[in-house]
Amino acid sequence: MESEKLSGDVESQHPPHAHLINDVVQTFSWKQLNVVVKDRKTKKPLSILENSNGIVHAGEMISIMGPSGSGKTTLLNALAHRVATAGAKTVGEILINHQTPSLQKLQDVSTYVEQEDALIGSLTVHETVDFAARMALSSSLGKNERLLRVDDLISSFGMQGQRDTIVGTPIKKGLSGGQKKRLGVASRLVTEPKIVFLDEPTSGLDSSLSFEIISYLKTIARTNNLLVIASIHQPSTTTFNLFDKLCLLSRGQTCYFGDLAEARPYFSNIGLEMPEATNPAEFYLDLINTDLAREGDETYQRLQRIIQAWKDSPQWKVLERQLKREHAAGHGDAMVTDLASIKTERPSSWATSVVLLNRGWIKAYRDFVAYGIRLVMYLGLAILMGTVFLRLKTTQSHIQPFINAIFFGGAFMSFMAVAYVPAYLEDRATFAKERANGLVGPLAFIVSNFLIGLPFLFLITVTFSVVTYWLSNFRPSGTGFWMWVLWLFLDLVAAESLVVLVSSVFPIFVVALAVTAFANGLWMCVDGFLVPMNILNPFWKYVFHYIDYQAYVFQGMMVNEFKDRTYSCESTGNGSYYCSYQSNLNSEGKIDGAAVLSTYNIALDQMGSWVGIIIGIIVGYRVLGYIAIRIRKD
Numbered sequence: 001m002e003s004e005k006l007s008g009d010v011e012s013q014h015p016p017h018a019h020l021i022n023d024v025v026q027t028f029s030w031k032q033l034n035v036v037v038k039d040r041k042t043k044k045p046l047s048i049l050e051n052s053n054g055i056v057h058a059g060e061m062i063s064i065m066g067p068s069g070s071g072k073t074t075l076l077n078a079l080a081h082r083v084a085t086a087g088a089k090t091v092g093e094i095l096i097n098h099q100t101p102s103l104q105k106l107q108d109v110s111t112y113v114e115q116e117d118a119l120i121g122s123l124t125v126h127e128t129v130d131f132a133a134r135m136a137l138s139s140s141l142g143k144n145e146r147l148l149r150v151d152d153l154i155s156s157f158g159m160q161g162q163r164d165t166i167v168g169t170p171i172k173k174g175l176s177g178g179q180k181k182r183l184g185v186a187s188r189l190v191t192e193p194k195i196v197f198l199d200e201p202t203s204g205l206d207s208s209l210s211f212e213i214i215s216y217l218k219t220i221a222r223t224n225n226l227l228v229i230a231s232i233h234q235p236s237t238t239t240f241n242l243f244d245k246l247c248l249l250s251r252g253q254t255c256y257f258g259d260l261a262e263a264r265p266y267f268s269n270i271g272l273e274m275p276e277a278t279n280p281a282e283f284y285l286d287l288i289n290t291d292l293a294r295e296g297d298e299t300y301q302r303l304q305r306i307i308q309a310w311k312d313s314p315q316w317k318v319l320e321r322q323l324k325r326e327h328a329a330g331h332g333d334a335m336v337t338d339l340a341s342i343k344t345e346r347p348s349s350w351a352t353s354v355v356l357l358n359r360g361w362i363k364a365y366r367d368f369v370a371y372g373i374r375l376v377m378y379l380g381l382a383i384l385m386g387t388v389f390l391r392l393k394t395t396q397s398h399i400q401p402f403i404n405a406i407f408f409g410g411a412f413m414s415f416m417a418v419a420y421v422p423a424y425l426e427d428r429a430t431f432a433k434e435r436a437n438g439l440v441g442p443l444a445f446i447v448s449n450f451l452i453g454l455p456f457l458f459l460i461t462v463t464f465s466v467v468t469y470w471l472s473n474f475r476p477s478g479t480g481f482w483m484w485v486l487w488l489f490l491d492l493v494a495a496e497s498l499v500v501l502v503s504s505v506f507p508i509f510v511v512a513l514a515v516t517a518f519a520n521g522l523w524m525c526v527d528g529f530l531v532p533m534n535i536l537n538p539f540w541k542y543v544f545h546y547i548d549y550q551a552y553v554f555q556g557m558m559v560n561e562f563k564d565r566t567y568s569c570e571s572t573g574n575g576s577y578y579c580s581y582q583s584n585l586n587s588e589g590k591i592d593g594a595a596v597l598s599t600y601n602i603a604l605d606q607m608g609s610w611v612g613i614i615i616g617i618i619v620g621y622r623v624l625g626y627i628a629i630r631i632r633k634d
């Protein structure tokens with residue numbers, strides 16, 4: 001009763017939304033769809049979806065149902081022209097309005113809502129939908145119209161009350177699980193799709209929240225004539241009954257396809273009567289679930305009978321004839337819209353980059369985990385370093401601590417960039433989903449990621465430097481301070497670019513963390529401090545030292561400290577001195593800082609080239625990161 005009421009309420013509150021109305025896609029069908037993978041164990045071809053056929057009409061909502069591992073996601077991905085699963089080969093025909101759509105055309109008229117939402121925790125509900133709109137809708141639409149559509153969708157999903165609530169981050173609670181799901185769907189619908197694919201939209205929700213989201217969807221689909229194709233796992237009776245059609249799968253094979261209302265008489269006809277007061281979804285799933293069965297078992301044989309019965313059924317024959325007609329009709333059919341006439345205006349990649357920059361900026365300054373925690377961490381490190389290397393003097397016994405402090409500052413700043421890995425991986429996951437929906441390209445993503453990082457990295461560098469530089473008593477001059485800031489800033493930008501490259505190649509948290517940490521260890525070892533260049537063996541020197549940004553940072557900071565400073569020698573008491581570095585000032589009881597540099601083989605006049613090389617390394621990392629993102633589509 002209650003569920004009917006919610007459905008009714010939702011329906012009466014929301015008239016059709018002009019911008020959402022589908023008057024261009026009349027049918028979506030697929031014929032003889034097969035997906036074959038290379039079996040993980042045997043390495044032989046394994047069919048995970050066999051001869052799937054189906055048709056959905058405008059305004060219909062279909063559920064793809066089956067036990068775990070039956071091929072629901074595989075079918076959904078194949079229908080959405082996505083890689084069904086890693087290394088899968090998909091064959092078969094997919095038609096929209098009797099015509100074969102290109103990937104671009106399918107992306108233009110459809111959207112895919114993943115099981116795991118790609119929401120950004122620090123954005124509000126309104127911002128989430130608005131950014132999705134800005135990324136997908138042409139700028140010719142105008143801001144007012146866009147905002148109207150955004151608000152319309154937010155209220156269609158019953159979220160006016162949460163309009164300015166943030167989605168939620170690990171340290172700040174926001175929306176509930178059900179609200180997040182609704183927001184995930186709403187932010188995809190703002191792109192005005194005609195076909196909506198949803199991978200288990202109810203996963204992780206209890207039965208009343210599952211019902212809620214499906215009824216919102218149904219209302220929107222009905223009132224706007226959309227085609228909704230959703231995989232679903234064990235819905236309650238009320239949720240199940242909201243769908244118009246059912247596609248039942250087991251072990252990649254079709255057990256039933258057709259009207260939901262016809263399913264019960266169909267199964268009864270083949271001798272599988274559903275008892276009264278039974279949850280139909282549970283009944284069908286029990287019939288075809290062979291998880292624990294072995295070949296020859298009763299349940300296994302029953303499944304084979306069900307699959308065969310479907311192939312022999314009159315319902316299948318009707319579907320087959322329907323599909324034949326669809327496929328024979330082709331372009332010239334006046335009853336349906338010609339795909340070529342459907343024009344979707346999307347923003348330019350320049351406009352998309354600006355939207356990404358704007359969104360990334362909000363995320364970065366609100367999301368404490370991304371930069372706030374790092375700022376605090378670097379501040380802690382600065383206090384640690386500044387108080388350990390406290391007020392060093394210009395005496396020869398303090399020369400080594402100065403050098404150690406320079407190495408430690410550069411190396412540790414770089415090393416701690418590993419803390420950026422989780423935030424980058426989160427952004428990358430959001431990007432992967434938006435890219436799969438045809439909204440963002442790798443260039444826009446890499447460029448905006450780079451630009452957003454710069455002001456924050458600069459802030460981190462200045463904060464760190466203000467504390468350490470003066471506490472440790474490095475060369476007390478304004479130029480000295482700002483040169484130090486420059487070297488550390490370049491160091492940090494290079495370190496973050498390395499994180500981007502590594503995490504783009506290995507988008508798995510622990511792997512990215514381990515590889516970045518290892519690379520930083522390597523750069524520390526060969527940067528010329530632990531083993532000076534004239535001692536370092538040729539392999540490490542020629543293979544790694546020259547591409548080590550930390551080496552140039554170390555040298556630059558060394559020159560900054562020692563080039564224009566002198567240090568006092570130790571007096572031996574009788575008017576002469578003991579000087580640990582040979583220099584022409586030794587007779588005056590002083591050491592020329594340049595003498596320290598020469599023991600490390602550091603040139604005095606190469607600063608410009610070093611800056612250029614570090615910038616080259618940064619560009620190199622980003623370009624390689626871009627290539628990795630381009631190639632890896634996961």
Ligand SMILES: Nc1ncnc2c1ncn2[C@@H]1O[C@H](COP(=O)(O)OP(=O)(O)OP(=O)(O)O)[C@@H](O)[C@H]1O
Pocket residue numbers: 037038039040041046048066067068069070071072073074075085233
């Ligand atoms: N390379 C492979 N080797 C062997 N089996 C594979 C391979 N790739 C996918 N599969 C199998 O294909 C089947 C279909 O997977 P799919 O994710 O589509 O199922 P699903 O019905 O969506 O499952 P769930 O409800 O658990 O998400 C699974 O049983 C999976 O184990």
